[in-house]
Amino acid sequence: MSIELRNVTHVYAEGSAFRSVALEDISLTIEDGEFLALVGHTGCGKSTLVQHLNGLLKPSSGQVLVDGQDLHGEHVNRRLLRMKVGLVFQYPEYQLFEETVAKDIAFGPKNMGLGADEIDRRVRSAMAQMHLDYQKYAERSPFELSGGQMRRVAIAGILAMEPQTLVLDEPTAGLDPHGRDRILGILRELHEKGTTIVMVSHSMDDVARLATRVAVMSHGKLIATGTPREVFSRQDMMENAGLRIPEAARLCQSLRQRGVPLPDGLFTLEELRTHLSALWREAHPC
Amino acid sequence: MAEQASILAEHVSFTYEESETQTLKDVSLEIKPGEFVAILGHNGSGKSTLAKLLNALYLPTEGRVLVCGMDTAEDERIWDIRRRAGMIFQNPDNQLVATVVREDVAFGLENLGVPHGEMVERIDRALETVRMTAYADSAPHMLSGGQKQRVAIAGILAMAPSCILADEATAMLDPAGREEVLQTVRKLNREQGISVVWITHFMEEAAKADRVIVISDGEIALQGAPREVFKQVERMRELHLDVPHMTALAAELRKEGIPLREDLLTVEEMTEEVCALLCPSN
Numbered sequence: 001m002s003i004e005l006r007n008v009t010h011v012y013a014e015g016s017a018f019r020s021v022a023l024e025d026i027s028l029t030i031e032d033g034e035f036l037a038l039v040g041h042t043g044c045g046k047s048t049l050v051q052h053l054n055g056l057l058k059p060s061s062g063q064v065l066v067d068g069q070d071l072h073g074e075h076v077n078r079r080l081l082r083m084k085v086g087l088v089f090q091y092p093e094y095q096l097f098e099e100t101v102a103k104d105i106a107f108g109p110k111n112m113g114l115g116a117d118e119i120d121r122r123v124r125s126a127m128a129q130m131h132l133d134y135q136k137y138a139e140r141s142p143f144e145l146s147g148g149q150m151r152r153v154a155i156a157g158i159l160a161m162e163p164q165t166l167v168l169d170e171p172t173a174g175l176d177p178h179g180r181d182r183i184l185g186i187l188r189e190l191h192e193k194g195t196t197i198v199m200v201s202h203s204m205d206d207v208a209r210l211a212t213r214v215a216v217m218s219h220g221k222l223i224a225t226g227t228p229r230e231v232f233s234r235q236d237m238m239e240n241a242g243l244r245i246p247e248a249a250r251l252c253q254s255l256r257q258r259g260v261p262l263p264d265g266l267f268t269l270e271e272l273r274t275h276l277s278a279l280w281r282e283a284h285p286c
Numbered sequence: 287m288a289e290q291a292s293i294l295a296e297h298v299s300f301t302y303e304e305s306e307t308q309t310l311k312d313v314s315l316e317i318k319p320g321e322f323v324a325i326l327g328h329n330g331s332g333k334s335t336l337a338k339l340l341n342a343l344y345l346p347t348e349g350r351v352l353v354c355g356m357d358t359a360e361d362e363r364i365w366d367i368r369r370r371a372g373m374i375f376q377n378p379d380n381q382l383v384a385t386v387v388r389e390d391v392a393f394g395l396e397n398l399g400v401p402h403g404e405m406v407e408r409i410d411r412a413l414e415t416v417r418m419t420a421y422a423d424s425a426p427h428m429l430s431g432g433q434k435q436r437v438a439i440a441g442i443l444a445m446a447p448s449c450i451l452a453d454e455a456t457a458m459l460d461p462a463g464r465e466e467v468l469q470t471v472r473k474l475n476r477e478q479g480i481s482v483v484w485i486t487h488f489m490e491e492a493a494k495a496d497r498v499i500v501i502s503d504g505e506i507a508l509q510g511a512p513r514e515v516f517k518q519v520e521r522m523r524e525l526h527l528d529v530p531h532m533t534a535l536a537a538e539l540r541k542e543g544i545p546l547r548e549d550l551l552t553v554e555e556m557t558e559e560v561c562a563l564l565c566p567s568n
Contacts (some may be wrong), residue, residue: 251535
């Protein structure tokens with residue numbers, strides 16, 4: 001399943017004194033099976049963009065095509081198309097409300113009109129995918145859980161609708177390093193099993209670890225797309241967009257400037273470790 | 287006589303009502319005047335509880351907390367204590383109360399009964415210090431997260447505090463907002479000698495502190511200069527925490543036999559170390 005944004009412009013408060021252009025002529029295709037990171041400074045339009053992916057917002061002009069069908073076209077089963085795209089908002093645990101974890105996760109599938117058995121199957125499967133033990137957590141109140149666990153319950157609620165594409169707006173914001181690593185590890189697993197993922201993130205180090213492609217936004221425009229290697233090697237472009245490159249990429253550039261013979265465009269700690277230890281062994285053969 | 291501690295916690299334990307387990311167990315610490323102390327700990331470690339004990343939002347079940355020599359258990363000193371140790375919270379939207387920035391900064395002063403003329407002067411000076419003068423008459427909800435946190439800091443600053451307590455004050459901000467809030471607090475620390483207790487999940491923020499205290503399961507698990515704490519890479523991971531990226535990379539490279547310093551923290555330090563070992567001219 002692909003999602004294509006075709007010349008999408010979004011204007012808030014059109015016709016009023018508060019008119020503001022949040023998205024300007026964005027064209028971007030999210031390919032089946034990719035892990036796309038969407039990065040940009042606060043207010044650049046990232047959150048507005050992701051709300052177009054499942055039709056929560058309608059473009060002021062341009063089109064959003066899901067599997068080739070215009071999400072806002074006539075005679076389109078919008079409900080069906082929207083269910084293919086699961087959107088996880090920032091701090092999704094604020095939206096938990098049910099008495100038990102299982103009931104909260106079942107809320108979406110129930111609204112889809114599924115039968116009790118199917119709902120149960122989906123709740124169990126979503127919990128397993130989010131590393132939440134069914135026996136241990138299903139009957140507990142979501143409000144007794146830790147912040148990281150609550151967030152995993154909230155994401156499970158979206159997964160239970162079995163979307164083909166999962167869109168997450170800053171899924172690790174506010175978590176401690178352990179909670180962050182758990183969520184990122186789970187996203188990596190979901191991606192490896194075939195879910196298409198779109199992740200909005202402020203952490204370039206997280207992006208470097210996971211994304212197959214990066215889209216950079218600035219002031220409502222899409223200013224660059226490419227592999228992490230391509231994007232992170234353009235330090236000036238990133239800085240102009242108000243972003244930093246990952247620390248590993250900064251180290252690579254800083255060492256190259258000093259004459260250390262590293263290849264251009266390394267951007268993960270793992271790559272630097274491999275290359276630096278190779279250089280060391282070359283200089284110090286046993 | 288030794289200078290009085292900004293904050294002194296002596297054998298502090300704390301148990302929430304209706305809870306069977308202690309959230310904090312026999313914690314003792316001293317924050318010296320002018321010191322910048324970062325507190326790290328995984329979610330649920332007790333670090334936010336500790337912050338709330340340090341300005342009398344909670345009272346110890348056992349032990350005592352002194353803020354500038356005043357015991358937080360003394361009811362009649364509570365406003366004086368909170369004036370001396372001002373707290374910034376995580377969510378920028380939960381701590382601004384007024385409809386205009388200037389009035390928000392005035393809020394605490396009004397409660398203290400400061401005369402009008404002096405109040406205006408203090409508000410102006412506080413807003414100038416956090417570089418928010420241009421927004422004095424704006425509505426707080428129109429500001430960015432980082433700007434809102436700076437207004438909250440101005441509100442504390444107007445009360446002439448000796449200590450700022452920040453409970454994950456940057457957690458909900460983007461990198462630019464985080465930087466502007468941290469810079470603001472560091473400036474107050476350096477230029478006005480206000481001591482800072484900075485609770486955070488960001489290791490790179492803690493790396494800039496004078497001292498790091500790691501809380502785990504309600505107890506102080508580790509403390510020391512950032513270099514001393516972060517070089518214990520394995521221990522930090524056992525505590526569900528992280529270390530700065532460069533410290534982690536140095537630890538990996540040391541395993542490969544490269545004799546790097548184990549306590550380096552920044553890209554600049556790593557560059558110097560690697561060049562000393564590998565640059566052609568050396």
